[in-house]
Amino acid sequence: MKLLYFAWLREKLGTSSEEVELPEEVATVAELIDWLQARGPRHAAAFAPENVVRCAVDQEFSTAGASIRHASEVAFFPPVTGG
Amino acid sequence: MARILVREADFDAGAELRRLAGPGAGGIGSFIGIVRSDPSAERRVTALTLEHYPGMTERALATIAAEAESRWNLIGCTIIHRFGRLLPGENIVFVGAASPHREAALAAAAFLIDWLKTKAPFWKHEAYDDGGAEWVAARAADERAADSWRA
Numbered sequence: 001m002k003l004l005y006f007a008w009l010r011e012k013l014g015t016s017s018e019e020v021e022l023p024e025e026v027a028t029v030a031e032l033i034d035w036l037q038a039r040g041p042r043h044a045a046a047f048a049p050e051n052v053v054r055c056a057v058d059q060e061f062s063t064a065g066a067s068i069r070h071a072s073e074v075a076f077f078p079p080v081t082g083g
Numbered sequence: 084m085a086r087i088l089v090r091e092a093d094f095d096a097g098a099e100l101r102r103l104a105g106p107g108a109g110g111i112g113s114f115i116g117i118v119r120s121d122p123s124a125e126r127r128v129t130a131l132t133l134e135h136y137p138g139m140t141e142r143a144l145a146t147i148a149a150e151a152e153s154r155w156n157l158i159g160c161t162i163i164h165r166f167g168r169l170l171p172g173e174n175i176v177f178v179g180a181a182s183p184h185r186e187a188a189l190a191a192a193a194f195l196i197d198w199l200k201t202k203a204p205f206w207k208h209e210a211y212d213d214g215g216a217e218w219v220a221a222r223a224a225d226e227r228a229a230d231s232w233r234a
Contacts, residue, residue, distance in 0.1 A: 007134055007206035008218045056204070059139035075136060075204075079221035082133070082164060082205025083116055083176055083196055 001068070003036075005046075006077035009053065012046040022068075029055050030064040032074065047076075054079055085148030085160040089140050091167040094177050099161055103181040108158040112192030113179040120171035126211040133166040133175065136204035140164070143203045151180060151194055155187035162195060164205065194232050201229040 003018050010016045026035045033053070036043045047053060055062050056075040068074055086102070088094070096115055103111045120128040144162045151160055159181040169175060178199065180191035207219035 004136070006136060006204070007208070056136070056139055059136070059142055061143075061202070075139070077136070077204065078206060078218065080201060080204055081207045081219045081221050082135070082203050083200035083225075 001071060002073045004073065004075035006075065008078055009046055009076050013042055027067060027069055028064070029057065029062055029066045029068060029074070032068055033064070033076075052079060053077070085145065085152065085162065087141060087144045087148060087161075088163040089135065089137075089144065089166065090163075091165060093165065093174055094163045096174070096177055099163065099177055099179055103159040103161060103179050105158050105181065107183060108181040109183040110185040110188040111179055111181045112185070112188035112190070113177065114192050114196045115174060116176040116196070118169050118171045118173050118175060126213055126215065128171055128209050129212050130168055130170055130210040131175070132168045132208040132210070133164075134206045134208065135164075135166045139204050144199070147195060147198045147202055150198065151191045154194070155180070155182060155191045157182050157187065157191055160191070160195070162199065164199070164203070166205070197225075197228045197232060200225040 001020055001022055003020055005013050005016055026032055033047050037047045053076050057066050057068055057071045058073055100111055100113060118131045148160045148162055157180050161179040163177040165175055178192055178195035180188050182188040208216060209219055210216040
């Protein structure tokens with residue numbers, strides 16, 4: 001699965017994307033965040049509970065409970081500030 | 084069919100308005116967002132850099148335009164959003180809606196920018212005259228404005 005990061009999340013992680021192989025039990029956005037937090041200190045800091053992080057699954061805004069079972073691309077980013 | 088453009092290059096608002104003035108149009112509502120730099124602010128903005136999510140951005144803007152077209156009788160609908168590094172006073176965004184009558188044109192233009200602010204994947208990064216730089220925080224007022232259009 002391809003993960004994408006934008007804005008300060010990209011900066012904190014030091015990368016705009018990564019490919020990951022997820023274990024079977026990681027099936028939702030919330031579970032993916034838990035899994036990422038355990039990946040290393042950078043991920044733990046970026047996904048710390050005090051940070052407000054939004055998500056898109058296959059380019060659709062999604063919430064923590066959304067399934068990622070058949071997703072090919074999941075993106076994490078701060079609340080949007082365009083316009 | 085809405086006109087959706089996401090690009091670094093500037094736009095010509097006059098040309099966009101003329102393009103919206105098609106057969107059947109009786110009025111055009113539009114909004115142009117520009118880079119703000121408040122001269123009285125403690126830290127003055129010297130540049131604004133806009134990041135976006137290529138692919139999702141175009142889809143999100145098309146969805147917003149389609150929602151406007153379903154709510155009002157529109158002859159034309161345009162959303163142009165720039166990305167990259169912009170200077171104070173430069174254009175950021177153009178939204179425009181043409182309709183047989185003014186109510187729909189004005190309402191649709193307000194709707195387009197209100198929804199765009201909370202439903203399109205753009206992020207603003209400001210650089211200041213003291214050498215600092217920060218990601219712009221989302222505003223609760225923008226969320227309330229978008230919510231006010233909930234049918």
